[in-house]
Amino acid sequence: MIHGVAERVVSQDEVLARLSSLRSHRAGGTRSPHKPLLVLLALGRLSATGTSEVPWATAVEKLADLIRDYGPPSSTQPAQSAAYPFTRLRSDGIWTLDRDVPMDRVRPLAAGAVVGRLEPLLEEALRNADLAASAARLLVEAEFPPTVAPDVLAAVGLDPDVVLGAAGREPLRRHRSGSWPAAVLEAWDRQCAFCGFDGQLGAAVVGVEAAHVRWFTFGGPDEPDNGLALCSLHHKLFDRGVLGLADDLRIAVSARYTSRTPAGKVVYDLHGRPLRPRPGTTPPAAVHVDWHSEQVFKGPALTT
Structure with missing residues (x-):
């Protein structure tokens, strides 16, 4: 002691x-x-x-x-x-x-x-x-x-x-929907809403994930208007605040993001690109986009 x-x-x-x-x-x-x-x-x-x-x-x-x-x-x-x-x-x-x-x-x-x-x-x-x-x-x-x-x-x-991998933690107070990820991927044609990546391995989607706009841990619901299908890279960048959405649902890239290689600079090209959901797909709701803009996105955005 x-x-x-x-x-x-x-x-x-x-x-x-x-x-x-x-x-x-x-x-x-x-x-x-x-x-x-x-x-x-x-x-x-x-x-x-x-x-x-x-x-x-x-x-x-x-x-x-x-x-x-x-x-x-x-x-x-x-x-x-x-x-x-x-x-x-x-x-x-x-x-x-x-x-x-x-x-x-x-x-x-x-x-x-x-x-x-x-x-x-x-x-x-x-x-x-x-x-x-x-x-x-x-x-x-x-x-x-x-x-x-x-x-x-x-x-x-x-x-x-x-x-x-630690055990013994307090269980989550809210339970995630088991069907929500598959429904989001299906709604966005199993491709990244930002870049269009649509990798598959056999019949299985690979490298494309269902992303919450408003984080689940902060009250984000498992609803269609709080989901985007994003490739693993853009999901990560979206949750880190490198990428966001403007009020008109155009992609925003943080001015704080920098890159020195052609591969990294491809992210700049996303700025200003509109989301193009298929007919019938529910776009992200303004209330969730606003939360992400205020609580996650590392503004200001790049200038156009």
């Missing part, structure tokens, strides 16, 4: 319940993965170094990058974005700082070289590798779709194969 800490064991159920409470910090479908990203970063450091300590100097660089790359679009300065979860996570009872500093203030964090870490009893419990993997899986699956979750885990220093 950690010196000076009462001899109490935090159970696996308590650990997962305390971390699950972070999911409640969202309203109206607004994404706010800042606290889960900080906990995942701390879990990555615990796995690599034996301690969950995250110095502010690391947070202002690493955590700020995670929020920029995997959070919703924001004009907030990087250091300020990192300061919010770094100071506010204390109120959830799972994070401590080595000195008292005001909420949200960047200057005291830098001046004091403040260090944060998981609450000691929680950290001790999470030294169990299986429990840590289950905790990481719970957090990442609650905040990100399957196309993005492995990237987030790798970015914080956790092995995606280990974490996403």
